[in-house]
Amino acid sequence: MRWMTTRVFPAICAALLLALSARAGEDRRFEIAIRDNQVPEAMQVVRVSRGDHVELVWTTDKPARLHFHGYDMEFQVAPGTPAVVDFDARATGRFPVELHGSSDNPHGHDTLLYVEVYPE
Amino acid sequence: MFLTPVRIAAGFLLLAVPAAGAHGFAQRYDLPVPLGLYLGGAAAAVALSFVVAALFVRGHRVVESYPRLNILAVPPGRWLASPWLLEPLRAASVAFLVLVVVAGFIGQQNPYRNLAPTAVWVLWWVGMAYVSGLLGDLWVLVNPWSASFRWLERLYMRLRPASHFGLGLPWPRWLGCWPALFLFTWFVWSELAWPGSDIPARLARAVLGYSALTLLGMFAFGRHAWLRGGEAFTVAFGFLARFAPTEYRVTDPSICGHCGADCLARGECIGCLECFECAPVAAREFNLRPWAVGLLSHRPLSAPAVAFVLAMLSSVTFDGLLATPLWAAVSKWMLYSQFMRPLIVGLQEVTGHALAAIATLALVAFLVAFQCLYWIFCALMRAVTPRPSGRPLGLAEFAGLFVLSLVPIALAYHLAHYLSFLLIVGQYLIPLASDPFGFDWNLVGTRLYQVNIGVVDARFVWLTSVIAIVTGHIVAVWLAHVTALRALRDNRAALLSQLPMLALMVGYTVLSLWILAQPVVEIR
Numbered sequence: 001m002r003w004m005t006t007r008v009f010p011a012i013c014a015a016l017l018l019a020l021s022a023r024a025g026e027d028r029r030f031e032i033a034i035r036d037n038q039v040p041e042a043m044q045v046v047r048v049s050r051g052d053h054v055e056l057v058w059t060t061d062k063p064a065r066l067h068f069h070g071y072d073m074e075f076q077v078a079p080g081t082p083a084v085v086d087f088d089a090r091a092t093g094r095f096p097v098e099l100h101g102s103s104d105n106p107h108g109h110d111t112l113l114y115v116e117v118y119p120e
Numbered sequence: 121m122f123l124t125p126v127r128i129a130a131g132f133l134l135l136a137v138p139a140a141g142a143h144g145f146a147q148r149y150d151l152p153v154p155l156g157l158y159l160g161g162a163a164a165a166v167a168l169s170f171v172v173a174a175l176f177v178r179g180h181r182v183v184e185s186y187p188r189l190n191i192l193a194v195p196p197g198r199w200l201a202s203p204w205l206l207e208p209l210r211a212a213s214v215a216f217l218v219l220v221v222v223a224g225f226i227g228q229q230n231p232y233r234n235l236a237p238t239a240v241w242v243l244w245w246v247g248m249a250y251v252s253g254l255l256g257d258l259w260v261l262v263n264p265w266s267a268s269f270r271w272l273e274r275l276y277m278r279l280r281p282a283s284h285f286g287l288g289l290p291w292p293r294w295l296g297c298w299p300a301l302f303l304f305t306w307f308v309w310s311e312l313a314w315p316g317s318d319i320p321a322r323l324a325r326a327v328l329g330y331s332a333l334t335l336l337g338m339f340a341f342g343r344h345a346w347l348r349g350g351e352a353f354t355v356a357f358g359f360l361a362r363f364a365p366t367e368y369r370v371t372d373p374s375i376c377g378h379c380g381a382d383c384l385a386r387g388e389c390i391g392c393l394e395c396f397e398c399a400p401v402a403a404r405e406f407n408l409r410p411w412a413v414g415l416l417s418h419r420p421l422s423a424p425a426v427a428f429v430l431a432m433l434s435s436v437t438f439d440g441l442l443a444t445p446l447w448a449a450v451s452k453w454m455l456y457s458q459f460m461r462p463l464i465v466g467l468q469e470v471t472g473h474a475l476a477a478i479a480t481l482a483l484v485a486f487l488v489a490f491q492c493l494y495w496i497f498c499a500l501m502r503a504v505t506p507r508p509s510g511r512p513l514g515l516a517e518f519a520g521l522f523v524l525s526l527v528p529i530a531l532a533y534h535l536a537h538y539l540s541f542l543l544i545v546g547q548y549l550i551p552l553a554s555d556p557f558g559f560d561w562n563l564v565g566t567r568l569y570q571v572n573i574g575v576v577d578a579r580f581v582w583l584t585s586v587i588a589i590v591t592g593h594i595v596a597v598w599l600a601h602v603t604a605l606r607a608l609r610d611n612r613a614a615l616l617s618q619l620p621m622l623a624l625m626v627g628y629t630v631l632s633l634w635i636l637a638q639p640v641v642e643i644r
Binding site: 045069070071090091092093094095096111114116117118119 | 147149150151152540572573574577578579639640641642643
């Protein structure tokens with residue numbers, strides 16, 4: 001039973017502590033440029049951890065209306081004016097950011113990128 | 121740089137998103153299962169298969185019966201089964217069906233603000249499958265079409281005693297459950313490929329059409345004949361419920377001589393609604409039993425039943441494949457390929473959308489490929505099985521005997537695939553309970569409930585999914601071994617026969633895990 005007290009019990013305590021006190025999140029900032037209704041390859045998946053404070057800085061070449069699913073935020077971006085959208089990554093998951101009604105595809109919902117929030 | 125902060129209240133909001141047409145209704149926010157967990161799960165499945173096989177190498181008692189506990193023998197169980205409880209439950213089920221159809225037609229057409237899509241796809245289809253597989257055949261109790269037809273039947277008999285309600289056409293033997301398979305395939309298509317599936321009015325029209333067809337079928341062939349051979353969901357939930365830890369059974373074989381299901385050919389009368397309804401109370405049992413034992417079949421399933429089970433398994437897997445990057449690449453290729461163009465353009469006329477046309481093609485191809493693959497493995501099984509003595513088993517017998525042993529893998533994958541979906545999208549039922557039509561009502565004060573997307577943690581979903589699939593796999597391997605031993609009555613023959621089956625099961629399990637390890641990509 002020694003392993004019970006030396007290994008398992010501390011592990012359970014640690015897990016409980018982790019669960020109770022969410023990790024102090026980091027500040028994360030991503031600059032995302034929409035060109036021609038797309039974002040660069042490297043920006044197509046934005047990975048953060050739960051607890052992070054995330055800032056997405058958007059620039060665009062055409063006016064765009066975006067919908068960040070799950071966290072359910074809708075916002076507009078206009079050319080020439082970077083738009084800052086920030087949120088606390090509290091729920092884990094993989095959430096699409098969709099471009100609504102671009103000029104090419106007025107009724108479409110093209111997925112621009114995914115925000116992945118991982119368990120810490 | 122001059123920044124204009126666009127600050128939006130973040131957090132777990134469900135603000136009325138401006139009705140921008142139909143959103144992808146089945147939006148899933150699952151994170152891909154990490155590589156290590158995926159490989160670990162796959163390795164565990166393979167290793168444990170050999171452990172199960174090894175148990176049988178040393179000789180294994182043929183499992184002929186299992187422990188069961190009749191809960192109708194004790195008062196609380198009898199109260200549960202009393203008509204005073206069941207009839208109101210059925211009335212509620214019929215009322216709910218009417219409510220869903222009415223909501224679909226007259227309610228707001230935003231799928232999140234109308235009861236119809238959530239009620240049909242989340243509560244009924246995903247939820248009922250969970251209940252059927254884990255608890256028991258609830259659908260048999262609450263099927264609104266069966267219930268309403270029975271009321272009509274009773275009313276008619278009261279008005280004109282000594283007459284028969286319905287046309288009383290005989291159900292041809294060769295027809296089996298082919299009509300149910302056809303309707304189930306149509307249903308799967310409407311779930312996975314039909315663009316109208318999340319538009320409330322179109323969904324309501326489909327539900328209404330299916331209801332009319334079901335009532336007509338019962339009127340023509342009789343309620344039980346249609347439920348057995350034509351009602352896709354009675355058949356589908358019935359197969360899932362064979363995994364469940366409950367069964368209803370009739371203990372007096374003299375009653376079962378008359379039913380159209382030929383239920384005694386299976387050895388015992390389990391899960392035959394017709395016999396159960398006409399049996400005297402003393403001959404009825406509602407038993408608790410171990411999980412999965414209902415999938416051990418004494419007699420091979422008929423050809424349409426085999427096809428039905430395979431269609432169920434493959435449609436669940438196909439649903440998962442539709443959200444993988446692999447599918448995104450395939451559909452893109454099909455969209456731009458000159459070779460596929462005429463076919464897709466032609467189908468587009470029917471489905472109204474090129475992507476729906478592609479999904480339709482792929483669905484049909486996948487269903488057919490899955491059937492072929494299973495039959496090939498059955499042929500292999502037949503080829504490697506030594507024939508000790510007595511009559512050797514034919515190909516159809518192999519196929520009919522072993523198909524049910526695949527059900528636990530499919531059920532486990534279904535649980536894993538829809539776990540977070542059920543827990544997150546299912547929450548929409550809370551605001552919808554107050555405002556089923558999207559008219560800004562607030563009947564029970566929950567209209568402003570905000571869906572909590574953090575209700576399940578990704579790590580919990582990962583672990584539950586992988587554990588469920590590995591467990592399903594072990595149960596499947598065990599079922600197939602027991603079935604082989606029962607059918608072949610020879611240890612060595614049974615073990616050898618299981619080599620191809622084991623390969624098929626490992627392949628199916630690893631495919632299921634692989635899909636869960638893919639990032640969810642929804643294309644529209």
